[in-house]
Amino acid sequence: MSAPVSSIREPLVLGHKTYHDITEDLVSPTEKAPPLSWILVFIPAVALLSLGTFAVYWTIYVGIGTWNLNRTINWGWDITNFVWWIGIGHAGTLISAILLLFRQKWRTGVNRAAEAMTIFAVMCAGLFPMIHMGRIWNAMFIFPYPNTRGSLWVNFNSALLWDVFAISTYFTVSLLFWYTGLVPDLATIRDRAKGVRKKIYSFFALGWTGSAKHWQRWEYLALILAGLATPLVLSVHTIVSFDFATGIVPGWHTTIFPPYFVAGAVFSGFAMVLTLMLIVRKVLGLQEYITIAHIESMNKVILATGSIVGVAYITELFISWYSGYVYEQAAFFNRAFGVYWWSYFGMMFANVVSPQFFWSRKLRRNVTFTFFLSILINIGMWFERFVIIATTLARDFLPSSWSYYSPTWIEISIYLGTFGLFFTMFLIFARVAPVVAVAEVKHILKTGGDQYVGEDAVKGH
Amino acid sequence: MKKRKDIVYGVYSEEHDIIEAVREARSKGMEIYDVYSPIPIHGLDPVLGLKESRLHIAGFIYGLLGTLTAFLGMSWIFTRDWPIIFGGKPHWAVPSFIPITFELTVLFAAIGMTVSFYVVSGMGFGVDNDVLDKRISDDKFCLAFDNDEVDSAEAKQFLQSNKAEEVLEKTLKA
Numbered sequence: 001m002s003a004p005v006s007s008i009r010e011p012l013v014l015g016h017k018t019y020h021d022i023t024e025d026l027v028s029p030t031e032k033a034p035p036l037s038w039i040l041v042f043i044p045a046v047a048l049l050s051l052g053t054f055a056v057y058w059t060i061y062v063g064i065g066t067w068n069l070n071r072t073i074n075w076g077w078d079i080t081n082f083v084w085w086i087g088i089g090h091a092g093t094l095i096s097a098i099l100l101l102f103r104q105k106w107r108t109g110v111n112r113a114a115e116a117m118t119i120f121a122v123m124c125a126g127l128f129p130m131i132h133m134g135r136i137w138n139a140m141f142i143f144p145y146p147n148t149r150g151s152l153w154v155n156f157n158s159a160l161l162w163d164v165f166a167i168s169t170y171f172t173v174s175l176l177f178w179y180t181g182l183v184p185d186l187a188t189i190r191d192r193a194k195g196v197r198k199k200i201y202s203f204f205a206l207g208w209t210g211s212a213k214h215w216q217r218w219e220y221l222a223l224i225l226a227g228l229a230t231p232l233v234l235s236v237h238t239i240v241s242f243d244f245a246t247g248i249v250p251g252w253h254t255t256i257f258p259p260y261f262v263a264g265a266v267f268s269g270f271a272m273v274l275t276l277m278l279i280v281r282k283v284l285g286l287q288e289y290i291t292i293a294h295i296e297s298m299n300k301v302i303l304a305t306g307s308i309v310g311v312a313y314i315t316e317l318f319i320s321w322y323s324g325y326v327y328e329q330a331a332f333f334n335r336a337f338g339v340y341w342w343s344y345f346g347m348m349f350a351n352v353v354s355p356q357f358f359w360s361r362k363l364r365r366n367v368t369f370t371f372f373l374s375i376l377i378n379i380g381m382w383f384e385r386f387v388i389i390a391t392t393l394a395r396d397f398l399p400s401s402w403s404y405y406s407p408t409w410i411e412i413s414i415y416l417g418t419f420g421l422f423f424t425m426f427l428i429f430a431r432v433a434p435v436v437a438v439a440e441v442k443h444i445l446k447t448g449g450d451q452y453v454g455e456d457a458v459k460g461h
Numbered sequence: 462m463k464k465r466k467d468i469v470y471g472v473y474s475e476e477h478d479i480i481e482a483v484r485e486a487r488s489k490g491m492e493i494y495d496v497y498s499p500i501p502i503h504g505l506d507p508v509l510g511l512k513e514s515r516l517h518i519a520g521f522i523y524g525l526l527g528t529l530t531a532f533l534g535m536s537w538i539f540t541r542d543w544p545i546i547f548g549g550k551p552h553w554a555v556p557s558f559i560p561i562t563f564e565l566t567v568l569f570a571a572i573g574m575t576v577s578f579y580v581v582s583g584m585g586f587g588v589d590n591d592v593l594d595k596r597i598s599d600d601k602f603c604l605a606f607d608n609d610e611v612d613s614a615e616a617k618q619f620l621q622s623n624k625a626e627e628v629l630e631k632t633l634k635a
Contacts, residue, residue, distance in 0.1 A: 156557065
C-alpha cells in the first residue's frame with residue numbers, strides 16, 4: 001500500500017522514510033571519513049582563510065594606509081563587505097524565527113544550515129568594523145564600561161554605537177537559538193557513538209534525555225526566542241541602515257533606508273542559503289529532505305523581496321526627482337551615470353531584473369537556473385552596498401574634493417579571507433553535526449511529509 | 462546521596478499508541494514516571510497532566526530587567542554622571558535611547574530564558590544524565606514507571622496489555 005499524502009500540499013520529506021531512516025540519512029555523514037569532495041573544497045577554503053589572516057595581520061602591523069581609502073572616500077570595501085555579510089546573516093533567523101511563527105513546515109529542511117550560516121556570516125561581518133578602526137587594540141572602547149578616563153562613556157546617541165549593540169545581540173541570540181535546536185540532534189549522535197566520540201558528544205549534548213517535560217520547555221523556548229528574534233532581525237538591518245540614513249550626505253539621508261535594507265538583507269540571505277544548500281544537497285545526497293518544493297518556496301521569497309528592493313530603488317529615484325532639490329537630483333544622477341556607473345547598472349540588473357524570472361514556475365523549480373541566479377543575486381547585492389557607500393562618497397559636497405577609489409590587494413585579500421573563514425567554518429560544521437535538523441524533520445514527517453495522516457489524506461500516489 | 466531509580470518501561474513506535482497508553486494509565490490512577498520521545502509529541506501534555514511551562518513569565522521578567530538596565534543606565538550616564546551636549550540635542554534624548562533599550566531587552570530575555578531552561582531541566586555542558594534507552598533519540602517512544610510508585614509486576618502487565626512492543630527494566634542514576 002502506498003503512503004497517504006495530503007491532497008493539497010506537496011510532501012516535504014520524500015522516499016517513504018521511517019524515523020530511523022531519517023536518523024541514518026542525516027547523522028551518518030558525521031560518522032564517516034570525509035569524502036573527497038569535502039576535502040577538495042576544504043583545502044581552498046583554508047588557503048583563502050590563510051590569505052585573509054595574513055592581510056588582516058598586515059593591515060594591523062603596517063596600518064590602515066595599506067588600504068586605498070582617502071579623505072573623501074573613507075568607507076570602501078571594508079564597510080561594503082560588512083553590510084553584505086550582515087545582510088547574508090539575516091536569512092538564518094528569518095527562516096528559523098519568522099517561518100516558525102508562521103508555522104511554515106518547509107523551514108525544517110533548511111533551518112539548521114541557515115542558522116549556522118547566519119552565525120558564520122555575522123562573524124565575517126564583525127571583522128570589518130573592528131579592523132577598519134585602525135587601532136584594533138582599542139576596540140574595547142566601543143563598549144560602555146567604567147574606566148579610568150572619567151568614567152568617560154560612549155555616545156549612546158550614535159547610530160554606530162547602536163550597531164555595536166544590535167550586532168552583538170543578534171550574534172548572541174542566533175547562537176543560543178541554533179545551539180538549543182541542535183541539542184536533541186547532538187544527543188542522537190551521542191547515543192550512536194562509542195569511545196572518545198561518545199565522551200565528546202556527551203559533553204556537548206548537555207545531558208539531553210528526551211523527557212516530555214524537557215520537550216515541552218524546549219518548544220516554549222524555541223517559540224519565545226522566535227518571537228524575540230523576529231523584531232530583532234528587523235531591527236538589526238534597520239540600525240545598519242541608520243549608519244547611513246542618520247548622516248547628512250545626499251544619497252544616504254533617506255527615510256526609505258530601513259525597509260529597503262531589511263528587504264535587501266532577506267533577499268541576499270536567501271540567495272546565499274540557496275547557493276549553499278544546493279551544493280550541500282548534491283554533495284550529501286539530501287534530495288529527499290531538501291526537495292524541489294523547498295527550493296520553490298525559497299525562490300518565492302526571493303521574488304517577493306527582490307521586487308521590494310526594485311520598488312525601493314525606483315522610489316528613491318522618483319523622490320529625488322520629485323523633491324525638486326537640485327543637489328539631491330545630482331547625487332542620483334552621479335550614482336547612475338557617474339564614475340561608478342558600472343556598479344549601478346550591475347546592481348539594477350542583478351537585483352531588479354534577474355529575480356523577475358521567478359514568476360515562471362518552471363524556472364523556480366529548475367535547480368541549475370536557481371543556483372546561477374542565486375550567485376548573480378549575491379554579486380548584485382554586493383554592488384548595491386558598494387553603490388550606496390563608495391559611489392555616494394566619491395561625489396560629496398565640494399567638487400574640489402571629489403575622488404575615485406579602487407581597493408588594494410590587501411583589501412581584496414581580506415574580503416577573500418572572509419569567504420575562507422565562512423566556508424571553513426561551514427565545512428567543519430557539516431562534519432560534526434547534522435546539516436538538517438533531525439528531530440524537526442521527524443516531527444513534520446506525519447504532518448508535512450509523504451506519510452501525511454491528516455483528515456484530507458488521499459490513499460496512494 | 463545518590464538515589465537510584467528502578468524503572469519499568471514500555472517501548473512504542475507510534476505516537477498515538479503511547480498517548481492512548483498514557484491516557485489509560487492515568488484513568489487507572491497509575492503514577493507515570495516520565496514519557497521519553499525523539500520528537501515533541503503534540504497533544505501529550507494535557508493527557509500526561511503536565512502543567513504549562515512558566516518559562517515565558519521568566520522571559521518577560523528578564524526582558525523587563527534589560528529594558529530598565531538600558532534605559533535607566535543611559536539616562537543616568539547622560540544626565541547625572543557625565544552630561545555632554547551632542548549636536549545641540551537635550552541631554553535626556555529619549556528617542557535615541559530606544560534602539561539600545563530594545564536590543565538589551567531582547568538580549569537579557571534570550572540569555573536569561575536559555576540559561577533558566579538548562580538550569581531548571583538539569584542540563585549543561587558536561588552533564589551526563591542517564592539515558593533510559595538509546596533508541597529514544599532515534600525512533601522509539603518510551604513510557605516509564607518508577608517501581609517505588611507503581612508495583613513492577615502491575616506496570617509490566619499494564620504495558621503488555623497496552624500495545625507496548627517491548628517491556629524492559631532499567632536502573633537509573635537519579
